[in-house]
Amino acid sequence: DIQMTQSPSTLSASVGDRVTITCRASQSISSWLAWYQQKPGKAPKLLIYKASSLESGVPSRFSGSGSGTEFTLTISSLQPDDFATYYCQQYNSYPFTFGPGTKVDIK
Amino acid sequence: EVQLVESGGGLVQPGGSLRLSCAASGFTFSSYEMNWVRQAPGKGLEWVSYISSSGSTIYYADSVKGRFTISRDNAKNSLYLQMNSLRAEDTAVYYCARTAAAGGFDPWGQGTLVTVSS
Numbered sequence: 707d708i709q710m711t712q713s714p715s716t717l718s719a720s721v722g723d724r725v726t727i728t729c730r731a732s733q734s735i736s737s738w739l740a741w742y743q744q745k746p747g748k749a750p751k752l753l754i755y756k757a758s759s760l761e762s763g764v765p766s767r768f769s770g771s772g773s774g775t776e777f778t779l780t781i782s783s784l785q786p787d788d789f790a791t792y793y794c795q796q797y798n799s800y801p802f803t804f805g806p807g808t809k810v811d812i813k
Numbered sequence: 814e815v816q817l818v819e820s821g822g823g824l825v826q827p828g829g830s831l832r833l834s835c836a837a838s839g840f841t842f843s844s845y846e847m848n849w850v851r852q853a854p855g856k857g858l859e860w861v862s863y864i865s866s867s868g869s870t871i872y873y874a875d876s877v878k879g880r881f882t883i884s885r886d887n888a889k890n891s892l893y894l895q896m897n898s899l900r901a902e903d904t905a906v907y908y909c910a911r912t913a914a915a916g917g918f919d920p921w922g923q924g925t926l927v928t929v930s931s
Contacts, residue, residue: 740917749908749921750858756916793858797916800872804858
């Protein structure tokens with residue numbers, strides 16, 4: 707199975723900050739990576755697919771990059787609505803494993 | 814509007830069984846692959862099971878293999894998860910999620926809570 711790791715596990719930031727979250731796969735997954743945002747008590751929401759493609763309706767301050775085993779999610783200017791937990795997921799092969807999550811909270 | 818609505822969660826004793834349902838609307842259900850994903854209280858996301866659009870291909874996480882069965886009824890626009898021999902560690906919110914055409918899971922249902930406890 708492909709293992710996914712994320713760093714940091716928690717990130718404290720202020721509104722307007724540029725935020726970067728890293729996700730690493732235990733083996734190459736090409737660009738078969740998605741990013742999700744989850745708020746407490748809510749279902750995850752797809753933000754990015756195929757490593758760098760922005761899902762329809764997602765603000766352009768979110769961007770993704772990377773391929774192979776290393777990926778990043780960047781929020782260019784953190785907004786109040788962005789405080790949440792972010793997960794990466796590989797969909798190169800089943801089981802479609804998720805990273806452990808990165809919680810973005812208010813500094 | 815594309816929508817997934819789960820039901821069937823509840824409190825069950827260890828060793829018991831439960832059947833979850835996911836009702837789909839707003840899209841051609843029979844054309845899409847579907848998944849179950851769970852989240853234990855305060856924990857991260859864990860993929861549980863996958864079923865192809867026709868139901869001919871199925872995968873399970875090792876943690877549920879032999880105990881859970883995924884199925885679908887395309888005529889009823891419904892996805893199911895039969896859960897047997899339930900354990901305390903199966904306690905979680907269970908989400909159904911559609912495999913998006915371009916990759917990833919979208920949308921997700923609102924989730925249904927399964928609690929395994931005596």
